Amino acid sequence: MSKPVVVRFAPSPTGPLHIGGVRTCLYNYLFARQHGGKLLFRIEDTDSQRFVPGAEQYILDSFKWLGITFDEGVSFGGEHGPYRQSERREIYKKYVQVLLDNGKAYYAFDTKAELDAAREATPNFQYDALTRGRMRNSISLGMDEAKRLIANGEPYVVRFLIEPGEDVVVNDLIRGEVKINSSILDDKVLYKSADELPTYHLANIVDDHLMEVSHVIRGEEWLPSSPLHVLLYRAFGWEAPQFAHLPLLLAPEGNGKLSKRDGDKYGFPVFPLQWNVPGTDTTYSGYRESGYLPEAVVNFLALLGWNPGNDQDIMTMDEMIKLFDLSKCSKNGAHFDIKRLLWFNHHYLQQCDEKVLCDALKAQVVANGADPKSDEYVRTVVGLMKERINLPQELWQQCNFFFAAPTAYEEKSLKKWWKPEAPQYVAELCDFLETQANWNGETLEPKVMDWIAGKGYKTGAVMNAFRVALVGEARGPQIFAITDQLGKEESLRRARKAIEVLK
RNA sequence: GGCGCUUUCAUCUAGUGGUUAGGAUACCGGCCUCUCACGCCGGGUACACGAGUUCGAGUCUCGUAGGCGCUACCA
Numbered sequence: 001m002s003k004p005v006v007v008r009f010a011p012s013p014t015g016p017l018h019i020g021g022v023r024t025c026l027y028n029y030l031f032a033r034q035h036g037g038k039l040l041f042r043i044e045d046t047d048s049q050r051f052v053p054g055a056e057q058y059i060l061d062s063f064k065w066l067g068i069t070f071d072e073g074v075s076f077g078g079e080h081g082p083y084r085q086s087e088r089r090e091i092y093k094k095y096v097q098v099l100l101d102n103g104k105a106y107y108a109f110d111t112k113a114e115l116d117a118a119r120e121a122t123p124n125f126q127y128d129a130l131t132r133g134r135m136r137n138s139i140s141l142g143m144d145e146a147k148r149l150i151a152n153g154e155p156y157v158v159r160f161l162i163e164p165g166e167d168v169v170v171n172d173l174i175r176g177e178v179k180i181n182s183s184i185l186d187d188k189v190l191y192k193s194a195d196e197l198p199t200y201h202l203a204n205i206v207d208d209h210l211m212e213v214s215h216v217i218r219g220e221e222w223l224p225s226s227p228l229h230v231l232l233y234r235a236f237g238w239e240a241p242q243f244a245h246l247p248l249l250l251a252p253e254g255n256g257k258l259s260k261r262d263g264d265k266y267g268f269p270v271f272p273l274q275w276n277v278p279g280t281d282t283t284y285s286g287y288r289e290s291g292y293l294p295e296a297v298v299n300f301l302a303l304l305g306w307n308p309g310n311d312q313d314i315m316t317m318d319e320m321i322k323l324f325d326l327s328k329c330s331k332n333g334a335h336f337d338i339k340r341l342l343w344f345n346h347h348y349l350q351q352c353d354e355k356v357l358c359d360a361l362k363a364q365v366v367a368n369g370a371d372p373k374s375d376e377y378v379r380t381v382v383g384l385m386k387e388r389i390n391l392p393q394e395l396w397q398q399c400n401f402f403f404a405a406p407t408a409y410e411e412k413s414l415k416k417w418w419k420p421e422a423p424q425y426v427a428e429l430c431d432f433l434e435t436q437a438n439w440n441g442e443t444l445e446p447k448v449m450d451w452i453a454g455k456g457y458k459t460g461a462v463m464n465a466f467r468v469a470l471v472g473e474a475r476g477p478q479i480f481a482i483t484d485q486l487g488k489e490e491s492l493r494r495a496r497k498a499i500e501v502l503k
Numbered sequence: 504g505g506c507g508c509u510u511u512c513a514u515c516u517a518g519u520g521g522u523u524a525g526g527a528u529a530c531c532g533g534c535c536u537c538u539c540a541c542g543c544c545g546g547g548u549a550c551a552c553g554a555g556u557u558c559g560a561g562u563c564u565c566g567u568a569g570g571c572g573c574u575a576c577c578a
Contacts (some may be wrong), residue, residue: 012578047577086534112576124505126574157576175508184506184574192576200578224507224573247509248571300515303527307516311526330509330516333571337514340528352542388540391533417538463537475539 005037006214008073010204012044013055016284016407017062017281018335020219020249020258023301027246028217029068030302030324040211041073043084044204046197053278062272066294067317072211080211085203092198095236096158096191096207104235105190107160108137108147126186129164150193158191158233162199168227171243173215174324180227188228201225205232208241217244217326220333244326247305250333257289258336260284268338272297291360291391293352296344314347344392349386357382360392361399368396370403377402380485384477399476402485405494406472413464413474422465423499425457429466430495439488441480448480469498 009025011017027097032039041060046049060075072078082088099105108127114136124266130140137159138146150156164183172178190202198206198390208216223245233240249258252266263270263284274286287297299315307330308315308323315323349357358378365372372378385399409418430452452462467479470491476482483491 010578014578044578051578108576109555110576123572127504159576178507180507186574189576194576199576204578219572220508221578223573236550245508250571252514305515306525309517311517313515313527332509334516335514337528340515343528346541385540387542413538458537460537465537467538471538473538477539477569479537 001216003212005032005035006040006212007032007037007217008040008042008208008211008213010040010042010044010072010207011059012047012050013059014047014050015051015052015055015277016260016271016273016286018258018260019270019272019287019301022062022066022272022297023249023304024217024219024246025063025068026298026301027306027324027329030321031215031217031326032071032377033321034324036473037214039069040078040080040213041083041325042207042211043074043075043086044200045084045086046200046203048086048195048197049387051179055311058273058275065288066272066298068298071432081365085207086197088203091192091198091210092203092206093196096202099160099190099235100158102235103161104291105158106138106187107150107151107156108132108135108187108189109141109146109154109156110136126184127159128162128186132159132187150223152282157189159187160190160228160235162187162228162231168230170223170226170230170243172223172226173242174329175245175331176221178223178226180224182227182231185231187388196219201228201232205229205236205238209236209238212243215242215244217246220245220248228308246329247331248333249304250335252336252338257333262336266338268341291393292341293348295406296341297350299348300341300344303375304336305330314344346390349389349392354379354382354386357392357395361395364393364396365403368400368404370400377485384481384485401471401476402482405490405497406470408472409468409498410428410473413468413498414502417461417464417468417474418502419461419465421461422468423503424500425462425465426469426495428455429462430492431497433488433492436488439483441478442485444483445480466495469495 007028009028011021016038029039031037043056056074057398063070070076072080073083079503084232096105100107115127118131122131125131127135134140141149154164162182162185166182167179168182170178170180188201189199191198197203226243226245230240250256251258251262258270260270269285269290269292271284271286272288274289275284276282277284288294298317302315302320306324306328308325309328310323312319333442358375361382362372362378365378381399381402389395393441429448429451432448436447438444445446450461452459464474467476468474470479470482470486486494
């Protein structure tokens, strides 16, 4: 008996897709998939002033990367098209006329200057039942005069006529009943003759109705205007969809919602993909280019404002689809915590296709003027190092010693492990190692351990001195894994050089 | 200013009248160990404040304070 689930993500192509928008769309996606419903992709380009070329494609590319798929909409087709609002002018005109004919809307001719003046003259000026009588519109001027002005080519807008004094109730799936008195609503502009386009409010109601949208899941910034939308549905005599207003994503340190400037400020991306602002040199970094895996971004984002209530943190998309629940979404804004995302990324890095990391490492090696040797060599290093990184970018910095001999020795490591006996240990170890025909770490290790024990040395003292000589500092994987990779000749060469350099 | 939403550890959060207020990240400590990392174990002054309802309130009501959003011919 209940209507099929149809939800939509309807961005405005004014720039790159904000990470908050990504989360909104993700929740729509999870909801649609869980209910076997449809997710539509609609472009809300009713503001011709703010259109940015490339933005639409950017948004599409972003979702493709993230693994969020649509069933209908711009670039996907469907029976409710067109899905670009700028291509639906005639549809909106028709419905604006319906409102005009019903007396639910009226023409207004006030210029920008006149409106500014009114706002200036009256504190908290609002275009509504109290003030519309002294403005220039078809109510104050009369319809005949209005028609005459329009015939004369005077630019106009159509405003929604709000009846004051009524409590409008919005039933929100996340927040429950939200009540707002219509008196605080102003007569919103629904349509502007200048570009023959509706504003968001009208277009969104008409489209959601025509596209049979059952649930509107969107950001909390829309909550204050949702009563207006309810009134619009009523004016048309349409049944309104269910609403769910998601809390906002906040900047890490308290103040304000996460903005594109926060990216620079805190040093992490706020956009899924890198974005070059058209016609400028300005570039905003993206999660993809910064080395984040889509699974990590999705998992992290899903939990920012929702959680299944079962202490589970790592979830596949399918699990999230199964567990998602609007009533379990939190009501308050969530601060963006990049450290947590890093942890998710570390987790997914461990199980991702090694080719991703191998390609990244190879590129880094080359970029640093070193020789990647072979695919096999790189692959082994990646296997050894991946548990030590959160981002592929950290690879080179963590494992450069596999590709280049140390040129300096880290002070702290020296202080701790390059004690006065160290040169002697390493020299003797080199002599012993020289005699070993089988350089395989697995067979070498017990022999070296026996040798150390036979000498009565401390394992740590010998091994760490050797490590500092090979690596340049006291870190890295198991030491015989390192000697395996470097080979006998290079290992001994580095060890003897350290003795010489460090004396 | 007006209107609305919101308020549990540093951060994301569980919690729907009776809990030693749980988990995750981060941080700190320990174990493992040739180092680092992983892993495992452990740690910390979290229910904004004030009234009320109730035998009993993080959970319900009201108020105050803070945070956020909206208040455009932007979405």
